[in-house]
Amino acid sequence: MTTTTLLKADGISRYYGSHRAVDNVSFEINKGEVLGFLGPNGAGKSTTMKILSGNLSPNTGEITINGYDLLSQPKQAKAHIGYLPEQPPLYKELTVIEFLRFCAQINNISPSKRSQAVNTVIERCGLTDVSNRLIANLSKGYQQRVGIAQAIIHTPAVVILDEPTSGLDPIQIREIRQLIRDIATEHSVILSTHILPEVQMLCDRVQIINQGQLIFTDTIATLSQYMQASNLLVTLVNPPSITTLQELEGVITAEQVSSNRFRLHYHPEHNPTETLLNKAVSLQWKLTELSPEHHSLEDVFMNIIQHESSAKPESM
Amino acid sequence: MFNLARNELYRLFLSPLAWLILALSTLILAYLFLTHIDNFVQIQAKISAIAGAPGVTELIIVPLFSNTATILLLITPLITMRLIAEERRNDSLPLLLSAPLSIYQIAFGKFFGTLGFFIILLALICLMPLSLSIGSAIDYGVISAALLGLVLLVASFSAIGLYLSSLTKQPAIAAMTTFSGLFLLWIIDWAGTNQMAGESSGLFNWLSLLRHFETLLQGEVNSSDIAYYLIIISLFLTLTIRHLDSERLN
Known part of the structure; x- marks a missing residue:
């Protein structure tokens, strides 16, 4: 073209x-x-x-x-x-x-x-x-x-x-x-x-x-990568202990937001959603919410600014 | 450029201001016209015996045009204040600046649009003295010279008003500064003529807008007076262009 x-x-x-x-x-x-x-x-x-x-x-x-x-x-x-x-x-x-x-x-x-x-x-x-x-x-x-x-x-x-x-x-x-x-x-x-x-x-x-x-x-595609959320928000009616969540495959840290709401931080290449769903069903955690957390514009800025300063800027 | 002038004139007539100014200034001048006629009728019997006595032109039309100049001094600031200041206030200036127009086209377009309005006003006012031609002989030479004077005068007023309007965002400030500026130029020769010595200050005399108009009003067309007005007009148009241009830089 x-x-x-x-x-x-x-x-x-x-x-x-x-x-x-x-x-x-x-x-x-x-x-x-x-x-x-x-x-x-x-x-x-x-x-x-x-x-x-x-x-x-x-x-x-x-x-x-x-x-x-x-x-x-x-x-x-x-x-x-x-x-x-x-x-x-x-x-x-x-x-x-x-x-x-x-x-x-x-x-x-x-x-x-x-x-x-x-x-x-x-x-x-x-x-x-x-x-x-x-x-x-x-x-x-x-x-x-x-x-x-x-x-x-x-x-x-x-x-x-x-x-x-x-x-x-x-x-x-x-x-x-x-x-x-x-x-x-x-x-x-x-x-x-x-x-x-x-x-x-x-x-x-x-x-x-x-x-x-x-x-x-x-391009937009590259921007989307920056924005790819690596956080999951989950709400469980019957939550297991936080360590159980932390031991799920791919999860780096689990954080309790409220009594039955958790934020799971995971490796971008290792999405734990499927494992989480399976476990939730088999162990009856009663999942009511599962949503990937979106980055705000500010997060993306911070991400990009950090990225630019760590790796030498190649394109000006 | 003429599209811009036409648009300027058209938008002016969409506001009640233009109509109001036309109506009220015609009303005031019509009243003055009547008083001049009244005066003339009273003294006519006494002066008719004198050979070479002043006639209708000198006693009615010239004073009327002199009044017109004063009225123009008062209304020009009201018309010119909106030219650029209001565009700036309404954020509509980028429309002109990003169009393929040069700054001088914008300045000239606005100038001619305003001038167009005043020519309409003068044409209306002119009808009054011309109506005298039905019953009396009038001196068309003097009238044309005086009219030329009025057009040049109001063109200089407009150029000054345009420049002062380009300096600010507030139409009221533009109106006030224009009025003060015009008034100062109007009376600047007083400083010279009030001197007892008789020999008045040449510079102040030359600067006075009124001084140059008076000779034209008497039917005397001097190239120096016309040159004076053309200098004033081009000076302030150039200043406007310079100012709008420098605004993009600073």
């Missing part, structure tokens, strides 16, 4: 005063890829997104978008990106259709193609029913959709979405995710978020940024 690099960031750094918000970040995104930018709040995600979209200039480094340098040829480069900031940039006194028409104009869509572009994007983003309503009167979820519509109206090569699901309710989140998946079929997408499942659901590749530095760049 041949890949075309659409966006390339090379050693970008950005300082706010003496605070280093983004520190020597380099990466690229290929055609048809969804790249997740994962990091806790204040890690430099939004700053990176602003730099990529040309809203901020980096202090050092360069960005090439579809062959155009963002700093020396901003107009050509910006024609190939669509950007949705954390707060969707909307003129709330306009109706959806008026606003999108204006976006088509400022993105240099030729007059003959404008109304078609507006109609296409309204349909794609599910805005048909609200197209004549004022943006100010729409729900947050719909406003977010208008924001996405604005970012893809000129069919850019790369779409940059900064926390597109923040502040939405679960149903809206699901709809927006569906929309992003849909967009990803035609555009490359850079997505920033602090929600881990979102990245797993949407992205092909993930980058973790912490304190302005990229500490992890790999």
